[in-house]
Amino acid sequence: MQRIEGFGLARVIDSDDDNYKTGDIIGGIIGWEEYSLLRSSDNLQLRKIQLDDDIPLSYHLGLLGMAGFTAYAGFYEICCPKKGDSVFVSAASGAVGQLVGQLAKLHGCYVVGSAGSKQKVDLLKNELGFDEAFNYKEEADLDAALKRYFPEGINIYFDNVGGSMLDAALLNMKVRGRIALCGMVSLQSLSTSSQGINNLYNAIPKRVRLEGFLQSDYLHIFPQFLENVARYYKEGKIVYIEDMSEGLELAPAALVGLFSGKNIGKQVVRVAKE
Template sequence: MAGGDEVKEVRNQQVLARDYISAIPVESDMYLNTSSTIKLRVPDDDDCQEAMLLKNLYLSCDPYMRGVKHSDDAASSTLQDRIVFFATDKPIVGYGVSKVVDSKHPEFKAGDLVWGITKWEEYTLIKNTQSFFKINHTDVPLSYYTGILGMPGMTAYAGFYEVCNPKKGEYVYVSSAFGAVGQLVGQFAKLMGCYVVGSAGSQEKVDILKNKFGFDEAFNYKEEADLAAALKRYFPQGIDIYFENVGGKMLDAVLLNMRLHGRIAVCGMISQYNFEQHQGVTNLMHLVYNRVRMEGFFVPDFYHLYPKFLDLVVPYIKQGNITYAEDIVEGLENGPASLVRLFSGRNAGKAVVVVARD
């Protein structure tokens, strides 16, 4: 915007957190603020020399929003751990797809479409653009950049291909397989010629894993009294690759079923996010017995591979080789309900909140 132009000021509706979240989120943990306004220009402040002003289009609801630090009570070593996703009377923070309204950054200009870490509000001033990627492929749904072509897609790609080093014909197990990451890991594995089993929390999701996403088998973990026995039933020869999204009792059961030289990519542990005292894991010696490599990973460490990732996944999407499910709600005011539904397992795909379509 030209410096002499009159700066337009508009309403900036926001979803704020009432306090830090210490349990499973409920809608009353969040509230809608309709009184905030914002000027549609990047300020001339010293800390805004490379800032950009975004109009948020799509917001992502993700499990990690509960899994990382929710109060600023200690120093953290990673970028995402330094982000407070729920802070008292502040907009919720999360990944989203946005349009640049104004920019002082040389790599972003007004009109550009981007994805990265933004806030749950109509407009956001971004002073640190480190986490943002310009969207060049606009012949696929923009909402995909909250999922399959954004952080969850990169997570699936990095964990499966880079951490697990898969080989054709291997036996792959994916927990929380209906999630935004798990559904992609399973399909990547099938495209590579692996045998794939996933677990989910309802029969409906199990049916979708097998009939829509192409998993060889799937089961409802809630109906299995003995998880180790269930895994033995589906993997009589053992598991080569486990994509870990759950932790706790599921991880303990998997450790009893890993094959020699198996690999475990630790993406998350959603079963533990709401415990103040995490559950212990008792079968770790099986890592030694079977020479299993278990490795945690942090997706921003792999963002330099994003162009390579797009070269693989965009053709898969266009050719119909990958199926992707979204659970989309319209309106920022419906964001809290969507987030709560995710943590209760009632989402029907990647949870996305539409703030604006353009």
């Protein structure tokens, strides 16, 4: 049977590695299982979690984990944000998108997010501080929707979905706009009749840069990320929304739910209580 893995948190029961002692909480790539055998040499992202009474433990999976770090590295290292930039985020209430939007607001940007339900759009505007948000499922013409929110164009598109939203964004980029390609596999893999991207040629007259990235290339700034984002959270400057499923047996349903947008915020599966 194939062993399924994901980024998780666990308590150390026993260890012969001096960096991890019994009782420590660690984060890293672990199996979908109740007990795991981990080797730090195989697990580049394995690290000891510094517990903090002011931060929920599960936030080390999302806000202070791989998802949050993807947002942080992608926004600062790929998007080259400037104060006043117009920023568009797709899948904006998701694990990554919600932090991208909030970091962009803290940076002095105008921020619009797209999501797939009225409830998510309300969250973006009322809880997460986005300037505007829209439900892409209610927009017959994504190009027209973007022109409504960005009449002067988009400086930064943080792309979590690919497909037709990326195609529409390409029609609305400002000169020297930046597109961070963060996630499009999910939509791609669901779509049986992908039409492909037709508007990439717009990147030439507009001198647009598109760049794919993985957070694992930026681990040298992980300590800076942890320090800054934990401080923003404690200062009340950012919030984080997660969707908790209870019990390992719900993990498959939680995974499948991601593809239909069933979750609201970072999807977490709790296998054992603290």
